[in-house]
Structures are given as structure tokens and as C-alpha cells.
Amino acid sequence: MPFPGPDFMAWAKTLNHDIKYDLFSSGMHGLMTEAELGISADTIKVWGNNSYGYQPLKELLAEKYNVHPDQVMTSQGSSGANYLMAAAIFEKPGGTALVETPCYQPLLGAIQGAGATITRLLRSFHEKYAINLDLVKDAWTPNTRLLVLTRLHNPSGVDIPIDTLQKLNDFAAERNAWVLVDEVYLDYMDNPVPGASLGSRMITTSSVTKVYGLGDLRFGWVVGDRNLIQRALQINDYISVINPFISEYLGYRILTSEPVMEILHKRIHERVIGNQAIFTEWINSLPGIEWIPPDGGIIAFPKIGDGTAGDRLAQILLEKYRTALTPGRFFDNPSHVRMGFGADPVMLVEGLQRVKAAYSELIS
């Protein structure tokens, strides 16, 4: 299957910059100034050896995931990691990927573009977006090579329990298949247990984009089976060849700076807890909106009404309120919207007031 045409990412990249209230972002930003990061130009290394990943960084990540450094590949964001793993898994034609729905569309598109036939695993609103193991079994065919999930779930923010992940690992092991869990949102949780530490068929992809607000570094990674990683590295020899050294070097500097990580974690924690409370109080005050509270993080996927109500709400907000949230159609659910509440709390409160005003117009 070819890559799909322009979709969510094209929308997100060309969104009108006149927007004042950002309720569409799913990541943190502006948590630290560049000065606070403590990286002055004269201490930055521009050249170095990272032919197959900057070794100190691979060792650092290996320790975090409790695996061998050969099971770690650095990548250009979680996105780069997702694509390269899919390219390795679907190199031989004829394979199927079972991909959650609703799903972050670029993830779905990358797996499709890597050559997989796509089938879908419903994470339903009525089951609080949980993984239904019976549905996994029902959807599985002899051609299924990969199950694709996100954690926390984008768009709902719901986590997957450890015992479910373990069952999925065992299920995949019996079928010589893989479970790729994009865990780019996982560090919003306190003391999270990453998927790749739970079994040999699990693959975790992640990056510093969302939780740490450092997406401009384009620094990500994947942890998983050594042979798969090896093949993905060889495939990358034909794509980006080597990741920008400077990204990996800066990523390493940031992740190993105790003062920086301490401040970042403190600010992330405060922002998440404070904003979750603001958002929860706000949404519970609106009759007619149904939602599943997220297990952590700063996104939720409320149901606004019927039909295309979510799309219409997003449209009113863009046209009249200089406010953006993500229309649910990008997640196959046009009656929903994905709301991101990671903004500065003052801006968040003002943005939510605008959503309330637009919602009143929608239902009047």
C-alpha cells in the first residue's frame, strides 16, 4: 500500500499562525528557557561519531530500558523510529499490521507506507479505550506481523495496563509477531514501566518531543529485538544515513544533566496536575459533552455531540475565536475533538472559555 495523501500532518503544519489559544498541541512547550538548559554555543559539539547512534546515548537508553545497547537505535523522532521498524518488519511483502483506532494518523500512514496491509483494532469509547484482547484475537490472521498501539493513547490519554501488555507480548511470541508501542507520551506518568522492558516481542518507540517539549531536536529512539534493530539500521543507510550528530549530542547533554531533568520533571508534574484539574472542572460543567478522563498527560478526546459535531466545533473556534483544537475526523471520529491542555494555565483558562462559547453556539 502506498503512503496516504495529505492528512493530519499537512493540516497541523499549515494551521493558521494567527491562533492565540492553542488547545491542539499534544506536547509541552516553553517549560524552560534556552539559558536554563545551560547549553551555551561554546560548549556544543558539532562533529562526532554517531554512525550508528551516539554510543553514550545508546548506553544511557539501554540502562533506562534495562536492555543491551545493541537493542537501541536512535532515530529522527519517534516518527522516524516507527517508520524504520515498520520498514524492517514489512520488507518481505504480504504482511498485515493490526493498528488501533482511533490512532495518530501519521503513525498509521507510516506503517501503511512501509508496505503493510492495514486492519484495525477498535479501542472503543464505551470500553474506555481499553485494549479488548478478544478483538485482537478475532482480528488476527496468519499474515498479521505487527500490532500497533500508542501509550498513552493518542487521542484519549488512556494507558495500557502492564498485564495487558504482557499478554500481548505472549500472544505475539506464539505467532512470531511483534507489538510496537509508541510510548512518546509515557513519561507523563510517574515511574512508568516501558513496553520494551516487558518481553522480547515488544518494541518501544519514543522521543523527547512531547513530554520534554524538545521536538525541534528531532531526537528519538527505538528499543526492541536486536536483529530487527540491526535491519532497521541497515535500512536507514538508504534513508537519512546518519542522524544529525548535534541532535543526539544535545539530547544526551540534556538527559544526563541532573539539574535540568529535575527542573523539567518538576515543571511537567506541576503543569500536568494543575491543568488536569482546570480541564476536569471545566468539562464537567458542560452538559452534553461525554469524555473518558485520561490516565495521565495533557490530552483528552471528548465526544461533542453527534455526526460531525466535533469538526463543526473546531471550525467555529478557528473562524471566530482564534482557538485551535484537533478535529476528531483525523482520528476517525468526527463527533469528537482532541483537546490538548498543556498550555500556560492562564492561556488555558481563557482558551477553555472560548471553547465553551463556541460550544454554546454549536448547540443553540
Ligand SMILES: Cc1ncc(COP(=O)(O)O)c(C=O)c1O
Ligand atoms: C503517537 C505519536 N507518535 C509520534 C509523534 C511524533 O513524535 P516525534 O516528534 O517524536 O516524531 C506524535 C505526535 O503527535 C504522536 O502523537
